[in-house]
Amino acid sequence: MDLLTHYKDFYHFEIQRSEVFDNRLQAPTAALIVLIGFLAYVFEKINFSGEPVGVAMFGLPYLFSTIITCVSVYFLKSAWGGSKYEYLPLPRELEEYRKVLKKHYEEDDSGENVIATYKQTMTEYYIKCASFNSEVNEARARKLYLGVLAMSVASVLALISCIPYYSYNLELEKPTKIELVSDKTSR
Incomplete structure (x- = not known):
């Protein structure tokens, strides 16, 4: 095998691999958005004045889940953008270089x-x-792997925080609507 062909194939493989990463990031990003939505929903519904033990048991895994979700966002964002690739010179530049070489080696007839x-x-x-x-x-x-791993851990912690959320009934009570019905016939 010619070395030029080998390295040319390797170069094209790495360029195609960069496009694969962009496609692989879509599913974890969607899952991360769902996780953030879930965390926001639960936070909106929590009754912090409920049972102190329940609030503490909810708060610890929830807090760690939120922090690890931020770490996951950082890694996935790093894997998505900011990657600079090196490319070959433009064909025009390569042709100019070939002409310079041709002029330099004018004596070489072959x-x-x-x-x-x-x-x-x-x-x-x-x-x-x-x-x-x-x-x-x-x-x-590496960043994609760490981002998905962090998101998985954050998801598990978010689910664990739901156990005390429901077992201690920490859901914010909705005000019950009381209707006064007057019975005019009973007077």
Whole structure:
């Protein structure tokens, strides 16, 4: 196998891998939005003046769930944006470089030096860009993993906080509407 072809394939693999990360982030982001909505809903409905033991047993896992949800947001946001990839020079620039090489090696009638130098330069571009992009993708993979892990832990803690929420009846009481019905016939 030609080295140029090998590194070219590696370069294209890393570029395609970056697009895969963007697609993989959609489901965790949607789940994170649902989790944040759930946490906000429960917070809105909690009666903090209820049983102190129940409020404490609810508050601790809820607080940790909220903090870990923020950590998850940070990791998923880091995995989503801010990734800079390196690309090959524009075809126009590569063609200009080839013309400069051709002029430089004018004495070489067969053009073998031009082809060899150009291939070597392209191989170096592919190696440099593919290596850098691979490191970026590995960092994104790590952040995606940590974001999903944090979101999973936060979800479990949110569900655990529901146990004292319901067992101590910490739901905010809705005011009951009392209707006065007068019975005019009984007078």
